[in-house]
Amino acid sequence: MTSPLQQKIKITGPSMVTANRTSDGIVIYRTAQQGWSASLSDAAIVRTSDEARALLAEANADDVGAVGAYIAPVELKDSGEIKPGNLRERIRSKGLTIDLLPA
Amino acid sequence: MYAYDELDRTLINERVSEFRDQVKRRLSGELTEDEFKMLRLQNGVYLQLHAYMFRVAIPYGTLSSKQLRALAHVARRYDRGYGHFTTRQNIQYNWIKLAELPDALADLAEVGIHAMQTSGNNMRNVTSDQWAGVAPGEIEDPRIWSEILRQHTTLHPEFSFLPRKFKIAITASDHDRAAIKIHDIGLRLYRNTEGETGFEVLVGGGLGRTPFIAKTIKPFVSRRDILSYVEAILRVYNQYGRRDNIYKARIKILVHELGIEKFAAEVEEEWQHIRDSALTLEDSVIEEIRSRFSYPAYDKLPHMPEELKKAAHDPHFEAWRRNSVSTHKVQGYSIVTLSLKPVGGPPGDATADQMDAVADLADKYSFGEIRVGHEQNLVLPHVAKRDLPALWKALDKIGLATPNINLVSDIIACPGLDYCSLANTRSIPIAQELTRRFANHDTANMIGRLHINISGCINACGHHHVGHIGILGVEKNGEEFYQITIGGRADENAQMGTLIGPAVPYGDVADVIEDIVEAYLALRARPDELFVDTVKRLGVEPFRERVYATR
Numbered sequence: 001m002t003s004p005l006q007q008k009i010k011i012t013g014p015s016m017v018t019a020n021r022t023s024d025g026i027v028i029y030r031t032a033q034q035g036w037s038a039s040l041s042d043a044a045i046v047r048t049s050d051e052a053r054a055l056l057a058e059a060n061a062d063d064v065g066a067v068g069a070y071i072a073p074v075e076l077k078d079s080g081e082i083k084p085g086n087l088r089e090r091i092r093s094k095g096l097t098i099d100l101l102p103a
Numbered sequence: 104m105y106a107y108d109e110l111d112r113t114l115i116n117e118r119v120s121e122f123r124d125q126v127k128r129r130l131s132g133e134l135t136e137d138e139f140k141m142l143r144l145q146n147g148v149y150l151q152l153h154a155y156m157f158r159v160a161i162p163y164g165t166l167s168s169k170q171l172r173a174l175a176h177v178a179r180r181y182d183r184g185y186g187h188f189t190t191r192q193n194i195q196y197n198w199i200k201l202a203e204l205p206d207a208l209a210d211l212a213e214v215g216i217h218a219m220q221t222s223g224n225n226m227r228n229v230t231s232d233q234w235a236g237v238a239p240g241e242i243e244d245p246r247i248w249s250e251i252l253r254q255h256t257t258l259h260p261e262f263s264f265l266p267r268k269f270k271i272a273i274t275a276s277d278h279d280r281a282a283i284k285i286h287d288i289g290l291r292l293y294r295n296t297e298g299e300t301g302f303e304v305l306v307g308g309g310l311g312r313t314p315f316i317a318k319t320i321k322p323f324v325s326r327r328d329i330l331s332y333v334e335a336i337l338r339v340y341n342q343y344g345r346r347d348n349i350y351k352a353r354i355k356i357l358v359h360e361l362g363i364e365k366f367a368a369e370v371e372e373e374w375q376h377i378r379d380s381a382l383t384l385e386d387s388v389i390e391e392i393r394s395r396f397s398y399p400a401y402d403k404l405p406h407m408p409e410e411l412k413k414a415a416h417d418p419h420f421e422a423w424r425r426n427s428v429s430t431h432k433v434q435g436y437s438i439v440t441l442s443l444k445p446v447g448g449p450p451g452d453a454t455a456d457q458m459d460a461v462a463d464l465a466d467k468y469s470f471g472e473i474r475v476g477h478e479q480n481l482v483l484p485h486v487a488k489r490d491l492p493a494l495w496k497a498l499d500k501i502g503l504a505t506p507n508i509n510l511v512s513d514i515i516a517c518p519g520l521d522y523c524s525l526a527n528t529r530s531i532p533i534a535q536e537l538t539r540r541f542a543n544h545d546t547a548n549m550i551g552r553l554h555i556n557i558s559g560c561i562n563a564c565g566h567h568h569v570g571h572i573g574i575l576g577v578e579k580n581g582e583e584f585y586q587i588t589i590g591g592r593a594d595e596n597a598q599m600g601t602l603i604g605p606a607v608p609y610g611d612v613a614d615v616i617e618d619i620v621e622a623y624l625a626l627r628a629r630p631d632e633l634f635v636d637t638v639k640r641l642g643v644e645p646f647r648e649r650v651y652a653t654r
Contacts, residue, residue: 023130024200025154064132068150086581088520092152096521098449098531100185 009053013085014076016043017052017059018092019069027092028066030059036066040082040093045074104167104472105250106395107215114258115212118219122146123205130202147218148204151524157182157199158221159211163231163249163273164192164475168462171473173214175458181207186458188443188451190515190566191270192230192475193221197522219257224265226256226337230272232280233476236398237484239432242292242300245275247393248329251384254392255330262337266344267352269337270309277595282477284308284317284597285569287354288336290329301325306336306366307358308597310563315355316597318363320370326389331382335374339366399470399485404435407488414492422544423495426506428486437488439469441481441498442505442513446542449531450516451479460501468494478554479515480508510547511555511620512538515566519559519576520583526559528576528583528609533557536613541620550620553634556591569593571635572619573600574612583609589619589646590638601638603647607654615650622649 017030021038028036029043037043046052052071059069073085084090091097107115122142129139143149147158159174166174174194178186181203182196189195199207211217220227229249236244252271256262262269272281275292283289289305302324308317324332340354343361358366414420429438441461444450453461461481465473468490469483476482481503486494498504507513514537517523519530534557541547556570560577567573573588584606591600607615620634626645627637638646 020150020154022136023202025150025198027153063135064130067136087583088152091520095153097529098521098535099447100449100452101447 009056009071010049011046011052011071011073014045014047014074015052015071015085016040016045016074016082017055017069018043018072018089019059019066022065022067025067030055030069034058036062040074040084043074043082045076045082046071104165104397105162105246106397108395112212112215115215115217115219118146118217119205119208119212122208126201126205141223143201144222145219146204146208147221148199148201149222149524151197151518151522152520153522154198155201155204156522157196157204157207157218158189159194159196159216159218160221160228161193161216161475162228162253163235163246164233164477165235165246166473166475167214168465168471168473170214170216171458171462171465173211173216175455175462176210177207178458179455180210184456185452185454187449187518188453188475188479188481190477190479190517190564191228192233192477193228194475195518197518222268223263224267225263225269226252226259226265227268227270229253229256230270230281230286230477232274232276233474233482234280234429234438234484235275235474236396237431237433237436237438238276239430240276241432242275242294244393244396245273245281245290245292247389247396248273248290248292248302250392250396251330251389252333255334261341265337265341266346267349267354269340269354271333279593279595279597280476282566282569282593282597284595285310285314285566285593286317288333289317290333295323299325302329304329304332304336307355307363309353309355310566310568311353312350312561312563313353313356313359314563314568314599315359316599318358320363320367327384327386328378330384331378331380332370332374334382335370335377338373338377339369343369399472401433401436401485402487404487404489406434408435410489410492414495417492420492420495422548423499423504423506424491426510426548427504427508428491431485435488437486437491439483439486439491439494440476440508441483441503442507443480443503444507444513444538445502445505446512446538447535448502448538450514450534453481457501457503460497461503464494464497478513480513506544507547509552509554511541511550511553512547514538514555514557515570516557517559517564519557519565523559523564525562526576527578528559528585530557530559530565530574530576533574533576533585533609533612537616540613540617549630550624551631551633553620554592555616566593567591568599569597570600571633571638572616574616577606579606585609585612587612587615587619587650589643590635592635601643603643604651611654615654618650619646622646
C-alpha cells in the first residue's frame, strides 16, 4: 500500500519546499544543507517527484523548527536566479502587494 | 459596557497560563504541530502566508476605551502597528510571533480580553447590532442575550467539538444591522401581538461554497425558553451534523438535507426534554446579566444645540454629519460611525495610533465606549450633539472622518491572498482601487446606498454573496479572475446576489464595477431608488448587457 506521504506529490517543473518558522511564523525555504533559510535564493531545487517527496519528508522531519511544509513551484532564470512560481509564492517571498496607508 | 466578574477574570487568566505552557512545550519540541494545532486554534492562532494570525474576541462588538488601548498596545508591541477589524466584530493581527503570544494574551487579559473560541469547531463570538442599546425603536438591548449565550457556551464541554464552527447573531431592531439571516442561528427579538417579548429563531443561514438564507424554525420563543431552545438546536446539530466531510458539516447543510420541517421536529422533540430544566431563564437570571451592563448617565440636552447650528455652515462638516451621524434613542445624543474605509486604505484596518486616539475620543465624547460593526467600521455610540463639531475635527486629523458610510466605497473585504492561506486571489487591492475610483463624495452621495463586498475565495469571509455588488476571486490557470454578482443584501430582506456573467480578470474589475454603477444611474427610476431596488425591478440582464457588450 502506498504511504500517504507518497500520494499526490507530482511536480511538473522545478520546485522547492517552503514552510513557516515555528517560533515566529516567517516564511522559510528548505536548503540543500538540510537546514532552513529565509531567502528563496538558498532553496534546494528539485526536478522530479521522487526528489520532491524526499525533500518534503526531510523537511517534515523537522517538526520543531518549521510548520506546514509543502512543495511549491519555482521559476529558474538563465542567470541562476530562483523566482517564485506562482502568485501565492510571490506574495510570500516579496510581501504584501498593497499599501497599508491610504493613498 | 458589561463588567466581568471574578469567575470571568479567573477563567481568562488561567487560560493564559495554560497557553503559555503549551507554547513553551511546542517550542521545545515536547508537543508536535499535530498535537499543538488544536490548542493554538482554541486560542485564535492561525498560520497564514507570512506569519501567525491572532484573532482576538470582541464580544458583540463592544469595547471600553481601556480595552481598545490594550488592542493598540498589542498592535504596537507584538505586531506591526495595526490591526484588522473583521466581519464578526473581532480584531485580527497578522504578524504575531508564536513565542510572544502568551505575553500578548496576558496583556489583553488585564483588561478582560481573550481569544477563546475565535477559532475551532465551537460557538464563536455571539455578534449583535453595533447600535445595540442606543438604536431608536429597539425592543431592548440584544447584547444581554449575546452575553447569556456567551456565558453558557464558553468552554461548554458538549459544544466544544461541534461538527463545524457555529455562529449566532442577534438583533432587536426592525432594521437588521447584524446580518442574522446569514448565520447558523439568527435571533430576532420582538414583541408579539400579546405584548410578550421573545425571539423569532432562524436557522441554517450561511455563506461559503453553499450559501443559504436562514429559515424561520420557530416564529416565537419566549425569553425564558431561549437558552433551552438554542441548546436543543445545538444538540440536534451535534448529533446529526456531518463530521465526514468538512464541506457538508455546517448546520445549513443539515437543515437543507433534512428540510426545515423535519429539522424543526427533531429540535422540538429534543426541546421537550430540556425546556423546563435548569436552562430555563428566570427573570432574576436575566436581570442579573442586565445589571452587569452599565449605561451612561445621559444629560438632558437640546435637540439642536448652538454648536451644531453654527457648524452646519461648514459643508465638509455637514457632509460628514449627514453621512456618519445617526439618530440616538436619547434626545441630544447621536450615534457616530467612524469609517475604516479611507480612500486607498485596506478596509477594516486601524493603526495603533488611531486606536489610541479613538479610545481618547471615546473617553472625551462617548462615555468611554466603542463598538465594532460587522461592516468593519467603528462606532462611538453616545456622542452629545453639541460635541459633534469638535469630534469631527479630531476624527479628521486621524483619518477617520471619511464620509462614506453605506456608500460605494464603504467596502467589506476579507484579507485575501495578501495574508490568507486559504485565499486564491487578492481582495484588498481591488477594494483600494475601487475606493480611488469612487473617491468623489458628491458622486458617491449621488449614487446612494451601495454595498460592495469582496471575498478572495469561496469561503466568503467578505460576504460577497450578500453584497449589493459581490466580487468573488477565483483562480484560473494561475491568474486572478473575479465573478461579479448583483442584487444581494444582508439585512432583514437578505438574499443572495445573482451572477452577471463570466469572471473578469484582475485588471478589469474596477472598470466593470464602474460600468455597473453607470448602468444603474441610467436605469434607476428616480434618484432615491437604491441600486439594489433597481436590480430587483429590472433583473440582472441590463447590467449584464452593459458589462459584456464590449468585453
